[in-house]
Amino acid sequence: MADIVETAAKAGNFKKLLQVAEAAQIIDTLKSPSFFTLFAPTDEAFAKLPERTLDSLLQDIPKLKKIVAYHIAFGDVRSDDLVQIEEAETLEGSILAIESSNDGITVNDAKILQTDILADNGVIHVIDAVLMPAMVAGR
Template sequence: MTLKTTLAAAAAGALALTAGLAALPAAAHQHGHHARSAPTIVDVAASTGIHTTLVAAVKAAGLVDTLSGPGPFTVFAPTDTAFAKLPDGTVATLVKPANKPALTKILTYHAVAGKVTRADLVALIGQHRGAATITTIAGEKLTARLSGDKIVITDEQGRATAVTKADVNTSNGVIHVTDGVFLPA
Protein backbone atom coordinates (compact mmCIF):
# COMPACT_ATOMS: atom_id res chain seq x y z
CA MET A 1 0.00 0.00 0.00
CA THR A 2 2.85 2.38 0.76
CA LEU A 3 4.50 1.66 -2.59
CA LYS A 4 1.21 2.19 -4.44
CA THR A 5 0.58 5.38 -2.53
CA THR A 6 4.09 6.52 -3.25
CA LEU A 7 3.75 5.70 -6.94
CA ALA A 8 0.43 7.44 -7.12
CA ALA A 9 1.88 10.52 -5.53
CA ALA A 10 4.76 10.52 -7.97
CA ALA A 11 2.47 10.12 -10.93
CA ALA A 12 0.19 12.82 -9.66
CA GLY A 13 3.15 15.10 -9.25
CA ALA A 14 4.20 14.51 -12.81
CA LEU A 15 0.72 15.22 -14.03
CA ALA A 16 0.39 18.24 -11.83
CA LEU A 17 3.56 19.58 -13.34
CA THR A 18 2.19 19.11 -16.79
CA ALA A 19 -1.12 20.71 -15.85
CA GLY A 20 0.64 23.67 -14.32
CA LEU A 21 2.60 24.17 -17.48
CA ALA A 22 -0.63 24.07 -19.45
CA ALA A 23 -2.12 26.77 -17.29
CA LEU A 24 0.66 29.21 -18.12
CA PRO A 25 1.29 28.85 -21.85
CA ALA A 26 2.25 32.49 -22.29
CA ALA A 27 5.04 32.29 -19.72
CA ALA A 28 6.24 28.99 -21.13
CA HIS A 29 6.15 30.39 -24.63
CA GLN A 30 8.45 33.22 -23.64
CA HIS A 31 11.04 30.76 -22.39
CA GLY A 32 10.97 28.44 -25.41
CA HIS A 33 9.98 30.86 -28.18
CA HIS A 34 13.23 30.78 -30.11
CA ALA A 35 13.86 27.05 -29.80
CA ARG A 36 10.43 25.86 -31.03
CA SER A 37 7.00 27.07 -31.97
CA ALA A 38 5.45 25.99 -28.68
CA PRO A 39 6.73 24.88 -25.26
CA THR A 40 7.02 21.20 -24.38
CA ILE A 41 4.96 19.46 -21.73
CA VAL A 42 7.78 19.95 -19.21
CA ASP A 43 8.23 23.63 -20.16
CA VAL A 44 4.55 24.32 -19.60
CA ALA A 45 4.36 22.43 -16.30
CA ALA A 46 7.43 24.20 -14.95
CA SER A 47 5.93 27.59 -15.73
CA THR A 48 2.52 27.29 -14.06
CA GLY A 49 3.34 27.63 -10.39
CA ILE A 50 0.78 24.91 -9.57
CA HIS A 51 2.76 21.89 -10.75
CA THR A 52 5.84 22.22 -8.57
CA THR A 53 5.36 18.74 -7.10
CA LEU A 54 4.82 17.16 -10.50
CA VAL A 55 7.91 18.79 -11.95
CA ALA A 56 10.01 17.71 -8.96
CA ALA A 57 8.71 14.15 -9.39
CA VAL A 58 9.45 14.17 -13.14
CA LYS A 59 13.00 15.30 -12.37
CA ALA A 60 13.44 12.68 -9.60
CA ALA A 61 12.22 9.95 -11.95
CA GLY A 62 14.58 11.05 -14.73
CA LEU A 63 11.69 11.68 -17.14
CA VAL A 64 12.47 15.28 -18.16
CA ASP A 65 14.16 14.29 -21.43
CA THR A 66 11.39 11.84 -22.30
CA LEU A 67 8.57 14.33 -21.66
CA SER A 68 10.52 17.03 -23.51
CA GLY A 69 11.08 14.70 -26.48
CA PRO A 70 9.14 14.64 -29.73
CA GLY A 71 6.22 12.54 -28.44
CA PRO A 72 3.46 13.15 -28.93
CA PHE A 73 2.19 12.46 -25.42
CA THR A 74 -1.01 13.08 -23.54
CA VAL A 75 -0.39 13.85 -19.87
CA PHE A 76 -3.02 13.94 -17.15
CA ALA A 77 -1.31 16.44 -14.85
CA PRO A 78 -2.26 16.60 -11.16
CA THR A 79 -1.88 19.95 -9.45
CA ASP A 80 0.08 20.57 -6.26
CA THR A 81 -3.29 20.56 -4.46
CA ALA A 82 -4.00 17.08 -5.84
CA PHE A 83 -0.65 15.81 -4.53
CA ALA A 84 -1.34 17.42 -1.17
CA LYS A 85 -4.41 15.16 -0.80
CA LEU A 86 -2.12 12.12 -0.60
CA PRO A 87 -1.13 10.83 2.85
CA ASP A 88 1.58 12.86 4.60
CA GLY A 89 5.08 11.85 3.54
CA THR A 90 4.00 10.07 0.35
CA VAL A 91 5.61 12.47 -2.09
CA ALA A 92 8.79 12.83 -0.01
CA THR A 93 9.12 9.07 0.06
CA LEU A 94 8.50 8.63 -3.66
CA VAL A 95 11.11 11.14 -4.78
CA LYS A 96 13.90 9.33 -2.89
CA PRO A 97 16.39 7.68 -5.28
CA ALA A 98 15.58 4.21 -3.88
CA ASN A 99 11.95 4.64 -4.99
CA LYS A 100 12.69 5.76 -8.55
CA PRO A 101 11.05 2.65 -10.13
CA ALA A 102 7.81 3.21 -8.21
CA LEU A 103 7.82 6.92 -8.96
CA THR A 104 8.43 6.24 -12.65
CA LYS A 105 5.49 3.81 -12.73
CA ILE A 106 3.19 6.35 -11.10
CA LEU A 107 4.25 9.14 -13.45
CA THR A 108 3.98 7.02 -16.58
CA TYR A 109 0.51 5.97 -15.35
CA HIS A 110 -0.45 9.60 -16.01
CA ALA A 111 0.78 9.56 -19.62
CA VAL A 112 -0.58 8.12 -22.84
CA ALA A 113 1.28 7.69 -26.12
CA GLY A 114 -0.12 10.00 -28.79
CA LYS A 115 -2.12 13.20 -28.64
CA VAL A 116 -5.58 12.55 -27.20
CA THR A 117 -7.74 15.66 -27.05
CA ARG A 118 -10.89 16.23 -25.03
CA ALA A 119 -12.93 15.67 -28.21
CA ASP A 120 -11.10 12.36 -28.78
CA LEU A 121 -11.90 11.26 -25.22
CA VAL A 122 -15.55 12.23 -25.54
CA ALA A 123 -15.80 10.33 -28.85
CA LEU A 124 -14.16 7.22 -27.32
CA ILE A 125 -16.52 7.35 -24.34
CA GLY A 126 -19.48 7.51 -26.73
CA GLN A 127 -18.15 4.66 -28.90
CA HIS A 128 -17.72 2.47 -25.82
CA ARG A 129 -21.15 3.09 -24.34
CA GLY A 130 -20.14 5.51 -21.66
CA ALA A 131 -16.80 4.12 -20.45
CA ALA A 132 -13.59 4.12 -22.49
CA THR A 133 -10.53 2.21 -21.34
CA ILE A 134 -7.20 3.95 -21.89
CA THR A 135 -3.85 2.15 -21.73
CA THR A 136 -1.09 4.30 -20.26
CA ILE A 137 2.62 4.29 -20.99
CA ALA A 138 3.00 2.30 -17.73
CA GLY A 139 0.87 -0.44 -19.33
CA GLU A 140 -1.89 0.11 -16.77
CA LYS A 141 -5.52 1.02 -17.50
CA LEU A 142 -7.57 4.13 -16.83
CA THR A 143 -11.31 4.45 -17.48
CA ALA A 144 -12.77 7.68 -18.86
CA ARG A 145 -16.42 8.64 -18.40
CA LEU A 146 -18.51 11.78 -18.68
CA SER A 147 -20.19 13.29 -15.63
CA GLY A 148 -22.28 16.08 -17.07
CA ASP A 149 -19.78 17.97 -19.23
CA LYS A 150 -16.73 16.93 -17.15
CA ILE A 151 -14.44 14.07 -18.06
CA VAL A 152 -13.79 11.85 -15.06
CA ILE A 153 -10.88 9.41 -15.08
CA THR A 154 -10.95 6.38 -12.77
CA ASP A 155 -7.71 4.60 -11.92
CA GLU A 156 -7.27 0.88 -11.25
CA GLN A 157 -7.91 1.44 -7.53
CA GLY A 158 -11.30 2.99 -8.26
CA ARG A 159 -10.24 6.56 -7.47
CA ALA A 160 -12.15 9.08 -9.62
CA THR A 161 -10.34 12.23 -10.75
CA ALA A 162 -11.85 15.07 -12.77
CA VAL A 163 -10.16 16.81 -15.68
CA THR A 164 -10.36 20.46 -14.58
CA LYS A 165 -8.70 21.95 -17.66
CA ALA A 166 -8.45 20.09 -20.96
CA ASP A 167 -6.49 20.57 -24.14
CA VAL A 168 -3.46 22.53 -23.03
CA ASN A 169 -1.49 22.16 -26.24
CA THR A 170 2.29 21.83 -26.25
CA SER A 171 4.84 21.24 -28.99
CA ASN A 172 4.96 17.54 -28.12
CA GLY A 173 1.40 16.72 -27.10
CA VAL A 174 -1.39 17.84 -24.85
CA ILE A 175 -1.93 18.26 -21.11
CA HIS A 176 -5.19 17.69 -19.25
CA VAL A 177 -5.03 19.17 -15.73
CA THR A 178 -6.56 16.92 -13.04
CA ASP A 179 -7.70 17.35 -9.45
CA GLY A 180 -6.32 14.01 -8.30
CA VAL A 181 -3.44 11.56 -8.63
CA PHE A 182 -3.81 8.16 -10.31
CA LEU A 183 -2.52 5.11 -8.50
CA PRO A 184 -1.80 1.87 -10.35
CA ALA A 185 -3.21 -1.41 -9.06
Protein backbone atom coordinates in the same frame (compact mmCIF):
# COMPACT_ATOMS: atom_id res chain seq x y z
CA MET B 1 4.91 26.82 -28.43
CA ALA B 2 6.91 24.80 -25.96
CA ASP B 3 7.17 21.11 -25.07
CA ILE B 4 5.02 19.52 -22.34
CA VAL B 5 7.59 20.17 -19.59
CA GLU B 6 8.05 23.85 -20.48
CA THR B 7 4.29 24.31 -20.83
CA ALA B 8 3.67 22.73 -17.40
CA ALA B 9 6.41 24.86 -15.83
CA LYS B 10 4.90 28.06 -17.28
CA ALA B 11 1.46 27.13 -15.91
CA GLY B 12 2.93 27.40 -12.40
CA ASN B 13 0.70 24.90 -10.58
CA PHE B 14 2.63 21.71 -11.41
CA LYS B 15 5.80 22.21 -9.31
CA LYS B 16 5.41 18.87 -7.46
CA LEU B 17 4.60 16.99 -10.68
CA LEU B 18 7.71 18.35 -12.37
CA GLN B 19 9.75 17.55 -9.25
CA VAL B 20 8.63 13.89 -9.24
CA ALA B 21 8.97 13.58 -13.02
CA GLU B 22 12.56 14.80 -12.69
CA ALA B 23 13.25 12.39 -9.82
CA ALA B 24 11.68 9.52 -11.80
CA GLN B 25 13.82 10.41 -14.83
CA ILE B 26 10.78 10.94 -17.08
CA ILE B 27 11.47 14.58 -17.96
CA ASP B 28 13.40 13.62 -21.11
CA THR B 29 10.46 11.51 -22.31
CA LEU B 30 8.12 14.49 -21.92
CA LYS B 31 10.59 16.70 -23.81
CA SER B 32 10.94 14.23 -26.70
CA PRO B 33 9.36 14.85 -30.12
CA SER B 34 6.94 11.92 -29.57
CA PHE B 35 3.34 12.94 -28.83
CA PHE B 36 1.99 12.36 -25.33
CA THR B 37 -1.03 13.29 -23.28
CA LEU B 38 -0.21 14.25 -19.70
CA PHE B 39 -2.93 13.96 -17.07
CA ALA B 40 -1.33 16.49 -14.74
CA PRO B 41 -2.18 16.57 -11.03
CA THR B 42 -1.95 20.08 -9.59
CA ASP B 43 0.19 20.92 -6.57
CA GLU B 44 -3.11 20.89 -4.60
CA ALA B 45 -3.70 17.30 -5.77
CA PHE B 46 -0.28 16.28 -4.45
CA ALA B 47 -1.10 18.02 -1.16
CA LYS B 48 -4.09 15.63 -0.77
CA LEU B 49 -1.78 12.60 -0.60
CA PRO B 50 -1.41 11.10 2.88
CA GLU B 51 1.40 12.70 4.89
CA ARG B 52 4.89 11.43 4.01
CA THR B 53 3.63 9.54 0.92
CA LEU B 54 5.55 11.79 -1.42
CA ASP B 55 8.71 11.57 0.71
CA SER B 56 8.59 7.77 0.71
CA LEU B 57 7.99 7.70 -3.06
CA LEU B 58 11.00 9.93 -3.61
CA GLN B 59 13.02 7.23 -1.82
CA ASP B 60 11.62 4.50 -4.14
CA ILE B 61 12.45 5.67 -7.67
CA PRO B 62 11.18 2.52 -9.49
CA LYS B 63 7.76 2.91 -7.82
CA LEU B 64 7.77 6.67 -8.42
CA LYS B 65 8.58 6.08 -12.10
CA LYS B 66 5.56 3.75 -12.44
CA ILE B 67 3.29 6.37 -10.85
CA VAL B 68 4.52 9.24 -13.03
CA ALA B 69 4.35 7.08 -16.19
CA TYR B 70 0.76 6.18 -15.25
CA HIS B 71 -0.18 9.85 -15.83
CA ILE B 72 1.09 9.79 -19.42
CA ALA B 73 -0.92 8.40 -22.33
CA PHE B 74 0.40 7.81 -25.83
CA GLY B 75 -0.56 10.27 -28.54
CA ASP B 76 -2.23 13.66 -28.63
CA VAL B 77 -5.57 12.93 -26.93
CA ARG B 78 -7.65 16.12 -26.76
CA SER B 79 -10.99 16.77 -25.06
CA ASP B 80 -12.88 15.92 -28.28
CA ASP B 81 -11.22 12.50 -28.16
CA LEU B 82 -11.74 12.02 -24.41
CA VAL B 83 -15.53 12.21 -24.72
CA GLN B 84 -15.45 9.42 -27.32
CA ILE B 85 -13.14 6.91 -25.61
CA GLU B 86 -13.49 4.80 -22.49
CA GLU B 87 -9.83 4.06 -21.83
CA ALA B 88 -6.31 5.15 -22.64
CA GLU B 89 -3.09 3.13 -22.51
CA THR B 90 -0.37 4.66 -20.36
CA LEU B 91 3.39 4.79 -20.64
CA GLU B 92 3.44 2.67 -17.46
CA GLY B 93 1.62 -0.12 -19.34
CA SER B 94 -1.75 -0.02 -17.59
CA ILE B 95 -5.05 1.37 -18.82
CA LEU B 96 -6.76 4.52 -17.53
CA ALA B 97 -10.56 4.52 -17.38
CA ILE B 98 -12.02 7.60 -19.10
CA GLU B 99 -15.60 8.54 -18.30
CA SER B 100 -17.57 11.41 -19.74
CA SER B 101 -20.82 12.65 -18.19
CA ASN B 102 -22.84 15.83 -17.72
CA ASP B 103 -20.59 16.55 -14.73
CA GLY B 104 -17.47 16.52 -16.90
CA ILE B 105 -14.73 14.04 -17.68
CA THR B 106 -12.97 11.79 -15.18
CA VAL B 107 -9.81 9.73 -15.46
CA ASN B 108 -10.11 6.83 -13.02
CA ASP B 109 -11.36 8.72 -9.94
CA ALA B 110 -9.78 12.08 -10.83
CA LYS B 111 -11.85 14.90 -12.25
CA ILE B 112 -10.41 16.80 -15.19
CA LEU B 113 -10.38 20.47 -14.15
CA GLN B 114 -9.05 21.90 -17.42
CA THR B 115 -8.52 20.33 -20.83
CA ASP B 116 -6.41 20.97 -23.89
CA ILE B 117 -3.38 22.90 -22.69
CA LEU B 118 -1.48 22.48 -25.93
CA ALA B 119 2.26 21.85 -26.27
CA ASP B 120 4.51 21.17 -29.24
CA ASN B 121 4.61 17.45 -28.44
CA GLY B 122 1.16 16.81 -27.02
CA VAL B 123 -1.44 18.07 -24.63
CA ILE B 124 -1.95 18.53 -20.88
CA HIS B 125 -5.21 17.91 -19.04
CA VAL B 126 -5.31 19.21 -15.45
CA ILE B 127 -6.64 16.71 -12.87
CA ASP B 128 -7.56 17.06 -9.20
CA ALA B 129 -5.92 13.89 -7.85
CA VAL B 130 -2.75 11.84 -8.16
CA LEU B 131 -3.47 8.61 -10.05
CA MET B 132 -2.11 5.34 -8.63
CA PRO B 133 -1.67 2.25 -10.80
CA ALA B 134 -3.36 -0.79 -9.26
CA MET B 135 -0.12 -2.71 -8.72
CA VAL B 136 1.41 0.23 -6.82
CA ALA B 137 -1.75 0.99 -4.84
CA GLY B 138 -1.89 -2.68 -3.80
CA ARG B 139 -5.46 -3.18 -4.96
